Amino acid sequence: xxxxxxxxxxxxxxxxxxxxxxxxxxxxxxxxxxxxxxxxxxxxxxxxxxxxxxxxxxxxxxxxxxxxxxxxxxxxxxxxxxxxxxxxxxxxxxxxxxxxxxxxxxxxxxxxxxxxxxxxxxxxxxxxxxxxxxxxxxxxxxxxxxxxxxxxxxxxxxxxxxxxxxxxxxxxxxxxxxxxxxxxxxxxxxxxxxxxxxx
Amino acid sequence: xxxxxxxxxxxxxxxxxxxxxxxxxxxxxxxxxxxxxxxxxxxxxxxxxxxxxxxxxxxxxxxxxxxxxxxxxxxxxxxxxxxxxxxxxxxxxxxxxxxxxxxxxxxxxxxxxxxxxxxxxxxxxxxxxxxxxxxxxxxxxxxxxxxxxxxxxxxxxxxxxxxxxxxxxxxxxxxxxxxxxxxxxxxxxxxxxxxxxxxxxxxxxxxxxxxxxxxxxxxxxxxxxxxxxxxxxxxxxxxxxxxxxxxxxxxxxxxxxxxxxxxxxxxxxxxxxxxxxxxxxxxxxxxxxxxxxxxxxxxxxxxxxxxxxxxxxxxxxxxxxxxxxxxxxxxxxxxxxxxxxxxxxxxxxxxxxxxxxxxxxxxxxxxxxxxxxxxxxxxxxxxxxxxxxxxxxxxxxxxxxxxxxxxxxxxxxxxxxxxxxxxxxxxxxxxxxxxxxxxxxxxxxx
Numbered sequence: 001x002x003x004x005x006x007x008x009x010x011x012x013x014x015x016x017x018x019x020x021x022x023x024x025x026x027x028x029x030x031x032x033x034x035x036x037x038x039x040x041x042x043x044x045x046x047x048x049x050x051x052x053x054x055x056x057x058x059x060x061x062x063x064x065x066x067x068x069x070x071x072x073x074x075x076x077x078x079x080x081x082x083x084x085x086x087x088x089x090x091x092x093x094x095x096x097x098x099x100x101x102x103x104x105x106x107x108x109x110x111x112x113x114x115x116x117x118x119x120x121x122x123x124x125x126x127x128x129x130x131x132x133x134x135x136x137x138x139x140x141x142x143x144x145x146x147x148x149x150x151x152x153x154x155x156x157x158x159x160x161x162x163x164x165x166x167x168x169x170x171x172x173x174x175x176x177x178x179x180x181x182x183x184x185x186x187x188x189x190x191x192x193x194x195x196x197x198x199x
Numbered sequence: 200x201x202x203x204x205x206x207x208x209x210x211x212x213x214x215x216x217x218x219x220x221x222x223x224x225x226x227x228x229x230x231x232x233x234x235x236x237x238x239x240x241x242x243x244x245x246x247x248x249x250x251x252x253x254x255x256x257x258x259x260x261x262x263x264x265x266x267x268x269x270x271x272x273x274x275x276x277x278x279x280x281x282x283x284x285x286x287x288x289x290x291x292x293x294x295x296x297x298x299x300x301x302x303x304x305x306x307x308x309x310x311x312x313x314x315x316x317x318x319x320x321x322x323x324x325x326x327x328x329x330x331x332x333x334x335x336x337x338x339x340x341x342x343x344x345x346x347x348x349x350x351x352x353x354x355x356x357x358x359x360x361x362x363x364x365x366x367x368x369x370x371x372x373x374x375x376x377x378x379x380x381x382x383x384x385x386x387x388x389x390x391x392x393x394x395x396x397x398x399x400x401x402x403x404x405x406x407x408x409x410x411x412x413x414x415x416x417x418x419x420x421x422x423x424x425x426x427x428x429x430x431x432x433x434x435x436x437x438x439x440x441x442x443x444x445x446x447x448x449x450x451x452x453x454x455x456x457x458x459x460x461x462x463x464x465x466x467x468x469x470x471x472x473x474x475x476x477x478x479x480x481x482x483x484x485x486x487x488x489x490x491x492x493x494x495x496x497x498x499x500x501x502x503x504x505x506x507x508x509x510x511x512x513x514x515x516x517x518x519x520x521x522x523x524x525x526x527x528x529x530x531x532x533x534x535x536x537x538x539x540x541x542x543x544x545x546x547x548x549x550x551x552x553x554x555x556x557x558x559x560x561x562x563x564x565x566x567x568x569x570x571x572x573x574x575x576x577x578x579x580x581x582x583x584x585x586x587x588x589x590x591x592x593x594x595x596x597x598x599x600x601x602x603x604x605x606x607x608x609x610x611x612x613x614x615x616x617x618x619x620x621x622x623x624x625x626x627x628x629x630x631x632x633x634x635x636x637x638x639x640x641x642x643x644x645x
Contacts, residue, residue, distance in 0.1 A: 092609045103606040162610070 042180055044187070047076060054087070054163065054190035059180060076184070083177040085184055088164040096157040098134065102126060105136030108155045108164075116142055119151075131189035133158065141171065150174045152181055158190040201253065201279070203246055205232065206289045217253060217292075222246040224285065225258070238262055238286030246277060246290075253277040253292060262286050280351075402435040410441055411497050414490045422449050441493070444486040477525050495524045499531075502538075511542035511575055546576045550585055562593040563625035590628065597626030601636055613643050 135156030240260035413428035502517030553568030572582035604619035
């Protein structure tokens, strides 16, 4: 009886480990639905663009929006700057077709590599946001002013708007903030079509 | 009886019959002949009759006296037709057919003649031109007198020389024209047969092609096609005999049912109408033979040109036609074998080039090389297989390039878009994507 219980416990542990491994090794390009349930410990509120172009959720506590400039239309940052999300907007001549999302993701990846030659550990996924918007998620490691930092680059086309959300966190704090940042990116929501941005 | 005629230019100023006395000429009123001109001295000259002859004497005039262009000092004989220049005037001794004596002239009756700037009016006679003067003199004078007048004499000699030259020219031309054809005929005897097509040199090839096509169409009983080919010959050479003969044959063939096909058998060269290497077939009419000769020669030459251009398929077709028309003509079998060898070599080279391009990832180049190989020999299985294989790859990569180009274009990265659209145009087969890629290329190119 004792032996049987021991074997059962071991089997459960092995099964759990196998499940974890399988879950971790999804093939590149497979669609993922990330952070849908969010972090149970963190409370979020909605940031709405003043022009009504997009919205996303960010932690109620210790986060605030910063003044923007250039092509950045919103900057949300932890008050201690340990983690930041920058939302950038550029224009497309035509809306992207769904079949063109992977191509656009490849172009984004190529562009990032060209712009940041020292960056490494690039990983590309095609993901659907919580609002059902399909985009590309590129994760990579780069060296920032305060040392290595982890970047999550979420790129999504909405009508003729191409949004790029860059979530940056120090490599040392990655474990602490990655889940929050992922939740924030996946909560991005933008109206499509002519009601979109007028930038 | 003689008379003295005084001219000023072409006009007769006055004339005076000569008797046995002295005639004084000068500006002074006391002269017998008064010439009112500053070129004449007051007492300029005298004309005297001495011993049956007349003499002119210079009276030490300021401007002198000239006999036949030579100035005289003192006295000189006055001859018929020899001009004597006296200032602006000219004297001439002429025969007078009338019997009037010295002083019978109306002017002489007065004892002297006064000539001024319009002496003709005073003389009461109309002016005469030099030609009239000469004609009158010639009519009035005997032949001996004519030869004594240098102007008339030299003019006559000149005219006679001119006439002789013209006659000589025509005579020589006539002789040359008669001789040249004779020489050509001797050096170039007429050929035994005449098969050339009479046409302007620059249209000969075109006419031959039409004739050949017409003949082939006729052989294939496509009479309308044959007639349309002949119609194309007409503007180039309306009098082409072969075209006329062929048209006649077509008309006859249309009118009568076609004869049963008879396989022509080659015969030994016979008669003077055969062309070397193309013997006349038994029962073959001259027109048919001429047409066949034309076909053989035209196809042979066309085939050689095709070989030079690496158009082996066309070349072999031409040589086959030659072989059908005249087996063994100009070692045609060897030529066909040689052409086939060149064709094989060219195909192998093109395939090798395609493989090299494929290895380098240049699918468009590879595709072109295999296509070229297939053009060189449409029956080449190797070329066909290679082309199919690379075409699949090329289509896939072309589609990817096309899609990527679209995204780059939408992202306003037009340089990259153009680059990819070019690749797509190169790799894609004809279809909507390729057409669209071409359209975008035209739009986006700077």
